Every structure is written in C-alpha cells, then in structure tokens.
Amino acid sequence: MTGTASRVELPSGIRQHHSAPFGRVVGSELGWVLRRPRNLLALLGLAALPVLIGTVITITGGPGGGSGLFAAVVGNGMVLPVLSLMLTQNLLLPLIIAMVAADGLAGEAANGTLRGLLLAPVGRVRLVVVKALGVLMMVLLAIGVVVLSGVLTGLLIVGGDGLVTLSGTTLPLGEALGRVALAAGWCAVQMAAVGAVALAISSTTEHSLLVLIATVGALVVFGVLEAIPSLDWLKPVLITTDWYSISDVLSDPIRTTDLLSGLWRAGCYILLGFSAAVARMATKDT
Amino acid sequence: MRRRNIALTASAGIAAGALGLTSLALPAGAQNPRLPQVSADELVASVMESDPPALAGRVTVHNELGLPALPGTGETGELLSGGDKSLRVWYDGQQRQRLSIPSGNGETTVVDDGNTVWKWDSAQRTVVKHPNSEETEVERPEPSTGAEPGEIAQRLVGKLRETSAVRVDGTASVAGRDAYELVLTPKPDERTKLREVRIAVDAEDRIPLRVEVNANGSSEPALRAGFSELSTGPQDAELFQFTPPENARVRTAEKPDTTKPDTPRSGRSGITSPRIEGDGWDTVVLSRLPEGTMSSPSGRKTDDDEQRGTGSTGPRAMAERVGSPISGSWGHGWVINSSVGSAVLTSDGRVAAGAVPQQVLIEALRDS
Amino acid sequence: MSGTADATEAGTATVPASGWDEPEPALCTSALRKTYGGTVAVADVDLSVPRGAVLGMLGPNGSGKTTTIRMLLGLTEPTAGSVELLGHRVPEQTGRALPFVGALVEGPGFHPFLSGRRNLLRCAAMEPALFGADVRGAVQQALERVGLAGAAERRYRSYSLGMKQRLGLAAALLVPRELVVLDEPTNGLDPAGTREVRRIIAELHANGTTVVVSSHLLSEVEATCTHAAVLQGGTLIAQGELKTLLESGGPNLLVSVSDNESGLEALRQLGVPARVEGGELRVELSGTDSPEVIAALVRAGVGVYEARRDRAGLEEIFARLTEGET
Numbered sequence: 001m002t003g004t005a006s007r008v009e010l011p012s013g014i015r016q017h018h019s020a021p022f023g024r025v026v027g028s029e030l031g032w033v034l035r036r037p038r039n040l041l042a043l044l045g046l047a048a049l050p051v052l053i054g055t056v057i058t059i060t061g062g063p064g065g066g067s068g069l070f071a072a073v074v075g076n077g078m079v080l081p082v083l084s085l086m087l088t089q090n091l092l093l094p095l096i097i098a099m100v101a102a103d104g105l106a107g108e109a110a111n112g113t114l115r116g117l118l119l120a121p122v123g124r125v126r127l128v129v130v131k132a133l134g135v136l137m138m139v140l141l142a143i144g145v146v147v148l149s150g151v152l153t154g155l156l157i158v159g160g161d162g163l164v165t166l167s168g169t170t171l172p173l174g175e176a177l178g179r180v181a182l183a184a185g186w187c188a189v190q191m192a193a194v195g196a197v198a199l200a201i202s203s204t205t206e207h208s209l210l211v212l213i214a215t216v217g218a219l220v221v222f223g224v225l226e227a228i229p230s231l232d233w234l235k236p237v238l239i240t241t242d243w244y245s246i247s248d249v250l251s252d253p254i255r256t257t258d259l260l261s262g263l264w265r266a267g268c269y270i271l272l273g274f275s276a277a278v279a280r281m282a283t284k285d286t
Numbered sequence: 287m288r289r290r291n292i293a294l295t296a297s298a299g300i301a302a303g304a305l306g307l308t309s310l311a312l313p314a315g316a317q318n319p320r321l322p323q324v325s326a327d328e329l330v331a332s333v334m335e336s337d338p339p340a341l342a343g344r345v346t347v348h349n350e351l352g353l354p355a356l357p358g359t360g361e362t363g364e365l366l367s368g369g370d371k372s373l374r375v376w377y378d379g380q381q382r383q384r385l386s387i388p389s390g391n392g393e394t395t396v397v398d399d400g401n402t403v404w405k406w407d408s409a410q411r412t413v414v415k416h417p418n419s420e421e422t423e424v425e426r427p428e429p430s431t432g433a434e435p436g437e438i439a440q441r442l443v444g445k446l447r448e449t450s451a452v453r454v455d456g457t458a459s460v461a462g463r464d465a466y467e468l469v470l471t472p473k474p475d476e477r478t479k480l481r482e483v484r485i486a487v488d489a490e491d492r493i494p495l496r497v498e499v500n501a502n503g504s505s506e507p508a509l510r511a512g513f514s515e516l517s518t519g520p521q522d523a524e525l526f527q528f529t530p531p532e533n534a535r536v537r538t539a540e541k542p543d544t545t546k547p548d549t550p551r552s553g554r555s556g557i558t559s560p561r562i563e564g565d566g567w568d569t570v571v572l573s574r575l576p577e578g579t580m581s582s583p584s585g586r587k588t589d590d591d592e593q594r595g596t597g598s599t600g601p602r603a604m605a606e607r608v609g610s611p612i613s614g615s616w617g618h619g620w621v622i623n624s625s626v627g628s629a630v631l632t633s634d635g636r637v638a639a640g641a642v643p644q645q646v647l648i649e650a651l652r653d654s
Numbered sequence: 655m656s657g658t659a660d661a662t663e664a665g666t667a668t669v670p671a672s673g674w675d676e677p678e679p680a681l682c683t684s685a686l687r688k689t690y691g692g693t694v695a696v697a698d699v700d701l702s703v704p705r706g707a708v709l710g711m712l713g714p715n716g717s718g719k720t721t722t723i724r725m726l727l728g729l730t731e732p733t734a735g736s737v738e739l740l741g742h743r744v745p746e747q748t749g750r751a752l753p754f755v756g757a758l759v760e761g762p763g764f765h766p767f768l769s770g771r772r773n774l775l776r777c778a779a780m781e782p783a784l785f786g787a788d789v790r791g792a793v794q795q796a797l798e799r800v801g802l803a804g805a806a807e808r809r810y811r812s813y814s815l816g817m818k819q820r821l822g823l824a825a826a827l828l829v830p831r832e833l834v835v836l837d838e839p840t841n842g843l844d845p846a847g848t849r850e851v852r853r854i855i856a857e858l859h860a861n862g863t864t865v866v867v868s869s870h871l872l873s874e875v876e877a878t879c880t881h882a883a884v885l886q887g888g889t890l891i892a893q894g895e896l897k898t899l900l901e902s903g904g905p906n907l908l909v910s911v912s913d914n915e916s917g918l919e920a921l922r923q924l925g926v927p928a929r930v931e932g933g934e935l936r937v938e939l940s941g942t943d944s945p946e947v948i949a950a951l952v953r954a955g956v957g958v959y960e961a962r963r964d965r966a967g968l969e970e971i972f973a974r975l976t977e978g979e980t
Contacts, residue, residue, distance in 0.1 A: 025780055072411075112761060119729070119759070121780075124289070161532075237310060253525075255388070272303030275297070275300040276300050279297055282292040
C-alpha cells in the first residue's frame with residue numbers, strides 16, 4: 001500500500017530468488033496428485049484387491065494345489081501381500097502409475113497448465129524432477145496400500161503364524177514382514193522404472209490417453225515377446241522379464257540372482273526414462 | 287544452463303541407460319584362463335580322488351534337446367523341456383545337502399540331513415520323507431561322483447578309451463572359476479548322434495563345473511548343465527535341516543519313491559528291468575512297458591559311463607501325440623527324435639532308446 | 655506485512671525515471687524468426703517495447719501474435735534471432751526474467767477438478783516472489799481483484815468462459831509485475847468483463863507496469879494502449895506510439911457520392927483502390943490525385959456531393975489487413 005520506489009515495487013525476496021522453494025513446489029505437486037479423484041479411487045481399488053483375493057482364497061480353500069503362489073497363500077497370510085504385488089504389478093500398478101505420469105506432463109500440456117508452470121517460472125529440469133517425484137509418490141502410495149491391505153488381510157482373514165516360505169521353512173512374523181518389505185521395495189523400483197518411461201512418453205505428447213496406451217501396450221508387447229522362444233536374446237532388456245521373480249523373496253534363503261538383475265534393469269530404465277523426459281522437456285516448445 | 291547443454295547431458299543419460307541394458311543382454315565375456323598343462327588321465331584321476339568341498343551354488347541347465355514338453359513329468363520334465371532352468375544347491379562337504387528347484391512360482395526343495403531325505407513341494411504343500419538315504423541325488427553330478435575310490439578312475443579312463451578319444455582341450459571360465467575342459471569324442475565307428483561331451487573341471491577343487499553335450503550338426507550345445515554361481519566354504523548348518531511346516535501333509539515313503547515318475551530312482555526300480563544292447567556311445571536300452579498299462583506313464587533316463595542322450599517315453603497317447611509313427615518287420619510304433627538321441631515305443635509296449643539315430647534302435651528292436 | 659500489501663496492490667510506483675537500466679526497453683527482439691517445417695510463422699520481427707508502455711499487438715488471427723508472445727516468454731525457442739526480456743536473454747536466461755513477468759497466453763489453463771482458489775494456490779506455490787504466509791493472502795487478493803472471490807470455492811469445471819478468463823488474469827497478477835503479457839485477454843468476456851479488463855490494464859499502466867496486450871480488435875487496442883505493433887503474416891508491418899500510428903499512413907480522399915456501387919466500379923476500372931466506409935467512398939491517393947478521382951467519378955455519371963482529404967490511420971492499415979485475410 002505504500003510504494004515509494006521509483007520503479008515497480010516488488011517484494012524484496014524476488015531479487016534473490018529465481019524460483020520458488022523446492023519443498024513448496026513438490027508439496028503442491030503431491031497435493032495436486034492426491035486431490036485428483038481418480039487417483040484416490042485407484043488407491044481405494046488397490047486396497048480392496050488383497051482383501052478380495054484373501055477372502056476368496058480363504059473361503060474356497062485355495063485352488064487346490066494349483067500353480068504358484070495361490071496355493072501358498074492358504075493359511076499362510078504373509079504370502080498374500082507378495083501375491084497381491086505380483087498380481088497388480090503386471091498391469092494394474094503400471095496402469096495407475098502411467099495415469100499419474102500422463103497427467104504430469106501430457107495432461108498439463110493439454111490443460112494449458114504446463115505453460116503456467118513454465119512461466120511461474122519452474123525451470124524445465126526442475127519441473128521434470130518435481131513431476132518424477134509426484135509419480136514416485138504415487139508408486140510408493142500404491143504399493144504401500146497394496147502391501148498394507150495385504151498384510152492386514154493376511155493376518156486377520158487368511159491367518160497363519162509367521163510365514164511358511166516356498167522352501168518349506170517357517171519364518172517368524174518379524175522376519176516375514178521384512179520379506180514383505182523387501183518385495184515392496186523391489187516392486188517400487190520396478191514401478192518407478194515404468195513411471196520414468198511413462199513420464200518420458202508423457203513429455204512427448206499432449207494426449208494423456210496415448211501415454212496410457214503406449215505404456216501399458218509396451219508391457220503387453222513385452223509379455224508377448226517374452227513368450228517367443230526365438231526372441232530369447234531380447235529377454236534381458238525387457239523390463240517385465242524378472243517380474244515374476246518377486247516371489248523369490250519367499251524362498252529361503254532368498255533367491256537373489258533374478259531380483260538383482262531385475263534391479264539393475266529397472267535402474268537402467270529409470271535413468272533412460274528420466275533422461276529422455278529431461279531431454280524432451282528441455283527443448284520442447286510449449 | 288543452456289537448454290542444449292541440458293539436452294546433451296540428458297542424452298548422455300539416455301545412452302548410459304541403454305548401455306546398461308545392453309550389458310544385461312551381452313554374456314559376461316570372461317577370458318579363458320592360463321593354467322598349467324595337465325593330461326587327461328591326471329585330470330580324470332584327480333576328479334575321482336577329490337572330495338567336493340562344502341559349497342553353495344546355482345546350477346543352470348540350458349537345453350536345446352529339441353524334446354517336446356512332456357506333461358506330467360514334474361521338475362525333471364521341466365528341466366528337460368527346453369530353455370534355461372536353474373536350481374540352487376548346497377553341500378556341507380560331508381553328506382548333507384540341499385537342493386532347491388523353482389517351479390512356476392513355487393519351489394521344490396530337497397534336503398538331505400544325513401539321516402532323512404525331505405522333499406518339499408510348495409505347490410502341493412506336501413513333504414515326502416525318505417528315512418533311508420544311502421544314495422544321493424543323481425541329478426547332482428558333482429557330489430555324487432566324489433565318494434568313489436581312486437582306482438576307479440583308471441578303469442574308467444581305460445574303458446572310455448575303448449570307445450572315445452579323451453583329451454584335455456584348453457581351459458574355460460565357469461562361474462568365475464578357472465577350469466580345464468575335458469573332452470570326450472566318440473570314435474569314428476560309434477554310431478551316435480553325439481559329437482562330443484565337454485566337461486569343465488575346476489582347476490583348484492577338481493570338481494566338474496559344467497557339462498556340455500554337443501550333437502552332430504549343431505555348433506550350439508544340445509545340453510549344457512553347470513554352475514552359474516559357485517562359492518565354496520562352510521555352509522550354514524541350518525540349511526541342511528528341515529522341519530515340515532505346521533499345516534503341511536507329511537508322508538513317509540516306505541521304499542525309494544516309485545510312484546513319482548520324475549524322481550531319477552524310477553529307472554532303477556521300474557516295472558521291467560532294462561536290457562542293455564551294445565556298448566559305448568551307441569548303447570541302446572531296451573525295455574518293456576507292463577502289459578496292458580500303455581496308459582500309465584513311465585519315465586526312463588539312462589546313465590552310461592558318461593552323460594548321454596535321454597530317451598523318454600510316456601503312455602501311448604503321449605507317444606502318439608509327440609512321436610511320428612513308423613513300422614517295419616519288427617512291428618509298429620512311434621519314434622521320438624531329439625538332437626541327441628531317439629526313442630521308439632512299439633504298439634506292443636516295447637521301448638528302445640539311446641543316443642543314436644533311429645535306425646540303430648530299429649535294428650536293436652528287430653534283433654530282440 | 656508490507657510484502658503482502660505489495661503483492662496485492664500490483665506495485666505502486668511509476669515508470670522508471672532514473673533507474674540503472676533506464677534507456678533499456680522492457681522487451682526487445684531482433685530479427686526474431688520462427689518456422690515450423692517449411693511454414694514461416696514469424697518472420698524477422700524487430701519489436702521494442704519501452705518500459706511503462708502498454709503495447710497493443712494487433713493482427714488478424716494467424717498473424718503470428720501468439721507465436722511471437724510464446725517466443726518472448728521462452729516457451730518456444732526461436733528459429734533465429736534474439737529476444738531480450740527485462741534485460742535478460744531469452745531463452746537462455748528466461749528464468750531470471752520470468753519472476754517479474756505475469757502472463758496469460760493462449761487462454762486460461764487450469765485444472766477442471768480443482769476449485770478456482772485451489773488452482774490459484776497451485777500457481778502461487780510456484781511463484782518465487784511469494785513466501786510462506788503470503789501465498790493465501792495473494793490468492794485472495796487476486797481473486798477479489800478479478801471479481802471471483804464469490805466463486806472461489808467452485809470447481810473450475812463449472813466456470814463460465816468469462817470466469818475462466820478472469821481466473822487466468824488473476825494468475826497473471828498474483829504478484830506485482832514489471833511486465834504483464836496478456837494474449838487476447840477479452841476473449842469470451844461480456845462487455846462488462848471487457849471494461850473490467852481495460853480497467854485492470856489502466857491500473858497496471860498507472861503503476862508503471864509494462865503491458866503487452868494482443869488483440870485482433872482495433873477498438874480494444876485504441877481503448878487501452880499507448881503503443882501498437884501490427885503483425886501480418888508473421889511480419890511486423892508497423893509499430894510505434896499509438897498516436898503517431900493513428901496519424902500515419904498515406905493520403906486518402908473521402909468522397910460522398912450519389913451511388914457508392916457505381917462509384918466503386920468506376921474507380922476499379924481506373925485501377926484506384928477504394929472502398930465504402932461510413933456511407934462514403936474512401937479512396938487511396940497513392941497513385942493518383944484528387945482531381946483525377948473526382949473527374950473519373952463524374953465521367954461515370956456519379957454525383958459528387960463532397961470530397962475531403964484524410965489520412966489513413968491504424969484503422970486503415972488494420973482494416974486492409976483483415977480484409978486481405980478473409
């Protein structure tokens with residue numbers, strides 16, 4: 001209200017700062033992700049899934065010695081969170097993460113809000129970092145919800161004291177939770193890789209749907225490629241290759257070989273996706 | 287920062303990521319080590335004499351036998367059905383051992399704690415107990431060959447030399463360890479589908495690390511089984527104990543398991559004793575399925591004095607499905623050909639198998 | 655406290671009088687060029703906006719106004735040429751200039767699932783000039799300033815076109831600016847809204863803020879601007895003070911005749927450009943002179959009631975452009 005300067009009076013801080021505090025920007029981004037109704041719905045759906053699986057398996061008594069982890073869940077609740085992760089990470093989790101990544105850059109561009117962010121100004125590299133953190137948060141939230149719901153359902157509905165590993169040994173509850181945490185962390189890295197690639201795709205387009213289709217489509221195609229024996233040489237570079245190895249945390253001792261190669265692969269994808277997103281954003285006309 | 291610099295830095299990131307991925311696709315190019323010369327006799331003898339140390343490792347089986355996947359043959363079938371399979375092994379240096387075979391998203395674990403062999407199947411949630419464990423798992427070539435006395439080696443090499451050329455052919459690096467390559471090549475008059483068998487022997491501990499079976503007409507091994515990871519040294523004693531989980535079904539096998547076709551023992555106590563025809567590389571195993579039980583599965587795996595082709599026949603329906611019909615003066619049947627061997631099942635229940643072309647089998651059937 | 659006050663009053667000082675960068679224009683471009691594939695969107699634009707000016711960027715749709723503005727703000731990288739925004743090179747140093755720049759480009763962009771206030775809060779969070787507690791105050795003041803305080807809690811989805819435009823303005827004016835760039839700010843606004851925008855621009859001008867407004871309507875530029883720049887087909891064909899521009903242009907003859915149609919026809923045969931304007935004929939005297947025009951009309955049997963000389967102004971230039979376009 002009092003202006004005495006000879007030029008446009010601006011708050012003093014603006015002379016020292018060229019960009020808003022990073023924490024506030026990230027906080028605003030996270031709040032934005034969490035205010036979107038469909039993201040919340042997705043989390044809710046994810047929470048319901050382990051309950052559904054656990055209940056059905058408990059009621060029906062399992063698939064009767066069928067394949068894989070389903071049989072292992074019966075009366076062995078701590079397997080449920082890992083099974084839930086394995087089931088969701090193939091399609092559901094990537095879908096949700098691609099959705100958030102799509103909103104992050106493509107959606108903002110379509111809304112015209114990307115311009116606003118760049119004009120604020122949020123630096124282009126910083127913008128990608130902020131968006132990546134938003135996606136990462138959704139990854140952690142989504143996996144956290146699945147695991148939490150899985151553990152609770154496992155303890156309350158499926159039951160079981162500790163964890164009977166796939167190798168037939170019995171682990172106490174504490175160690176079992178450690179194994180579940182390991183699976184969750186591993187899955188988070190895999191999903192972060194999906195998120196990074198989705199973000200890269202998101203930076204190239206204004207159509208959110210395209211990002212979803214490309215990301216999920218790529219995963220489906222990877223699945224097909226994996227199943228073709230003559231393309232075995234391609235397997236090591238496909239992000240989906242070791243995804244079923246998440247159940248290796250349930251072996252005793254843990255089967256680490258595939259888990260580690262999966263981590264390395266996901267790390268490469270994260271680097272690749274993030275770099276591509278930065279490269280695209282740095283030169284993009286908006 | 288200028289945008290172009292950012293883009294350039296980011297491009298470097300993309301390149302690094304792509305490179306990292308490619309590194310996964312490329313085989314680790316370990317150089318063949320330089321090792322002191324050793325003769326084939328010495329090498330075989332040292333293998334026979336050495337006691338395998340306590341170890342933990344991962345055995346990878348790479349298989350291009352060209353066998354059709356046989357349903358209902360369990361882990362063994364899965365191991366033989368093509369592609370890469372891996373199993374983990376632990377050995378305490380004496381007699382206790384543990385074997386863990388992944389199957390789907392489950393696992394089969396075999397623990398030999400010295401008194402009892404426990405077999406746990408995570409999919410079925412069953413534990414089978416074999417109180418008597420005088421014989422060790424045949425699927426593990428390395429510890430099972432260990433306990434043999436030294437003079438067998440010489441006899442063995444002598445016997446091998448009757449039908450094969452035995453030599454040491456350079457060195458190899460297997461699971462990060464230096465190894466000699468022992469090569470067995472059939473003599474020219476052996477009528478076999480096999481070209482050679484290569485055995486990589488650890489230079490230090492003298493245990494076989496890898497076996498490769500090469501068939502005629504292919505540069506890639508038809509079968510390669512060997513350690514992809516190996517560490518020697520004392521192992522955690524807990525690994526060799528097994529307590530069945532609470533809600534598992536525990537069953538005690540009265541005698542060596544014969545009901546499951548996938549255990550290697552079934553060949554030994556089968557319904558009909560096999561008859562061996564010929565010797566060396568062109569050995570043919572002749573057998574007969576029980577009368578009228580052409581529908582019950584029967585697996586057969588033969589072990590001669592070295593790793594060799596695997597003949598495997600199933601029930602008649604399976605033979606009809608995966609084999610091609612043939613007939614001759616000896617009768618009528620189905621032949622299954624793989625890159626390393628053949629098997630014939632006749633309509634009257636006779637079985638012939640060997641690491642030989644089908645013509646040899648037919649001759650054997652005719653003579654029998 | 656004073657920070658909040660400053661933030662919401664859009665500055666209080668006047669045009670820079672004796673600053674360190676006094677002679678420097680707020681905005682200047684040289685040989686600015688943008689091509690998309692083979693199409694030239696903007697061709698060699700040399701634009702200069704003095705500090706404190708209100709520049710109206712005038713041009714028909716597709717004349718390169720928005721592309722130019724996007725290059726000014728570093729959103730789009732020029733194919734060639736350079737931009738200086740508040741003394742900083744664009745796009746290399748865009749980040750240094752942008753905190754002092756408010757902009758509304760290509761219509762308002764907000765998230766439909768958030769309320770107006772939430773949307774502004776999100777913008778405010780990215781604003782370097784706002785600190786901690788200032789954020790909410792600044793948002794409230796900006797909402798009040800554009801008359802949206804009452805609808806602040808409604809979702810953006812439910813806003814009318816005019817309300818959306820106002821929210822866009824509010825976002826551009828969250829903090830006091832040295833330069834405000836408004837791309838077609840009155841789009842979708844009713845007359846009252848248009849007046850409101852004019853008032854805001856006048857207010858900014860009074861406070862010494864440099865304003866760049868793009869429009870395809872001359873009336874709007876005339877009403878609010880001190881300077882004007884006219885773009886056509888990506889080329890800057892005129893720029894300067896509005897007053898000068900309005901008076902510039904070639905000599906014209908305004909002729910009041912008995913029959914406009916026959917008059918036009920006669921002049922067309924003579925090859926003299928002319929058109930009907932306000933019931934009269936406006937004739938360009940670039941290649942001819944007054945007696946010849948009148949003689950031609952009389953020869954054609956058109957009665958001439960009155961003839962007077964006039965100068966082609968901005969309107970003239972602009973009218974010709976827009977006619978050519980459509």
